[in-house]
Amino acid sequence: MNVRKIVTIVDETLTEGGRPVEPAARVAVVAAVIENPWAGQGFVENLTAGIDANASDLGALLAPRVIEALGAPVEAYGKAAIVGLDGEIEHGSALIHTLKFGNHFRDAAAAKTLLPAVEKRGPAGIVFDIPLKHFTDATIRSHHQTFEVRIPDAPHPGEIVIALAAAAQGRPQQRLAALSTEQ
Template sequence: MKVRKVITVVEEIHTEGGRAVSPPARVAVVAAVIENPWSGQGFVDDLSEGIDATASDLGALLAPRVLAALDAPAEAYGKAAIVGLDGEIEHGSGLIHTLKFGDHFRKAANATTLLPAVEKRGPSGVAFDIPLKHITDATIRSHHQTVEVRIADAPHPGEIVVALAAAAQGRPQQRLAALSTEQ
C-alpha cells in the first residue's frame, strides 16, 4: 500500500436550529490518499490480489485514527471510497466492502452493524458525503446523518481516497419519532 497522505477532520457543532448543542456534537473523518493498486493495469478480472495486499492494512491504519480524533465513544459510523478518474468504482468498492477492511472499525468501535458507504469516481477536490448509521442498530433514526468531505488535491487520476467517519452522537436537535412508531 502506497499512502500519499492522511487527512483528519473534526467537526464540532455548537449550535443547531438556533439552539445550543451541549455538549457540542462531534464528527471525525480520517482519510488516506493511496495509490490505486490496479492503476495502469487495464481491466483486471480478479481484484483479490490488490484487496488482499491493501484492505486490511488500510482498515488498521484508519480505524484507530478516526476514533482517536473523535475523542469520545463512537455511536455512528460510515466509510467512503473515492476513485480517481483513471480507476473504476469497483476498485474502491473492492477495498472497503470486505471484512478485511471493515472489521478493524467494527471491532475498535464495539459495533455490530454494517458500515454504510459511499463510492464514486471523481477528480481532485470532488465533494463526497459519507453516510452514518448507529453502530449497533441501523434502525435508530437519530443517528442517520451525513458528513461532507472534500480534499483539495485528491484523488489524483491513479489514486483512491478511502475514509472512515465516526460521530459521538446522533444528529444535533433530532426529534423524529422512533421507527417503531410507524410499524
Template sequence: MSTPVLNPRKIFTIVEETVLEGGRPVDPVHRVAIVGAVFANPWAGQGFVVDLLPGINAIASDLGALLAPRVMEALDAPLEAYGKAAIIGLNGEIEHGSGLIHNLNFGNHFRNAANATTLLPAVEKRGPAGIAFDIPLKHFTDMKIRSHHQTVEARVADAPHPDEILVALAGANQGRPQQRLAELGKD
C-alpha cells in the same frame, strides 16, 4: 502484477463540532471525525483486471488498521455512528474502491475499535481531485435508529489524482444535533 503495498501519499483528519443547531446550544457538542488516506490505485494502468482479490487482500487490512484507530483518537469521545467512503480517481473503476471498503479485512478494524455490530454504511464514487463527497453515518449497533442517520461532507483539495484512491472512515459521538423524529414505526 506485483503484490501492492499500501503507501499513502496523504493521510488527512477532519474534525467538525456542531455547538449550535436551530438557534439552541447542542449539549453535549455533536462531534464528527473523518480520517482518510490517499494512495496509488493498485490496478491503475492495467486495463480491465478480472481478479481484484489479490490486490484487495494485500492492502485492505493494512488500510483499516491505519484509519480506524485514528478516527477513534480524533473523535475523542465514545462512538455512536459511523460510515465509510471510497473515492476513485478518474482513471480507475468504482469497483476498485468498492472492493477495498466492502471487505471484512478492512471494516472489522473499525467495528472492533468501536465495539460495533452493524455493517458500515458506504459511499463510492469516481471523480477528480477536490471532489466533494458525502459519508453516510448510521448507529453502530442498530441501523434502524433514525436519530443517528446523518451525513457528513468532506473534500480534499488535491485528491484523488487520476490514478489514486481516497478511502475515508467517519465517526460521530451521537445522532443528529437536536434530533426529534419519532422512533422507526411510531410515526
C-alpha cells in the same frame, strides 16, 4: 500500499436551530489518499490480490486514527471510497466492502452493524458525503446523518481516497419519532 497523505477532519456543532448543542456534536473523518493498486493494468478480472495486499492494512491504519480524532465513544459510523478518474468504482468498493477492512473499525468501536458507504469516481477536489448510521442498530433514526468531505488535491487520476467517519452522537437537535411508531 502507497499512501500519499492522510487527512483528518474534526467538526464540532455548538449550536443548531438557534439552540445550544450540549455536549457539542462531534464528527471525525480520517482519509488516506493511496495509489490505486490496479492503476495502469487495464481491466483486472480478479481483484483478490490487491484486496489481500491492501484492505486490512487500510482498516488497521484508519480505524484507530478516527476513534482517536473523535475523542469520544463512537455512536455512528460510515466509510467512503473515492476513485480517481483513471480507476473504476469497483476498485474502491473492493477495498472497503470486505471484512478485512471493516472489521478493524467494527472491532475498535464495539459495533454490530455493517458500515454504510459511499463510492464514486471523480477528479481531485470532488465533494462526497459519507453516510453514517448507528453503530449497533441501523434503524435508529436519530443517527442517520451524512458528513460532507472534500480533499482539494485528491484523488489524483491514479489514486483512491479511502475514508472512515465517526460521530459521538446522532444529529444535533434530532426530534424524529422512533421507527417503531410507524410499524
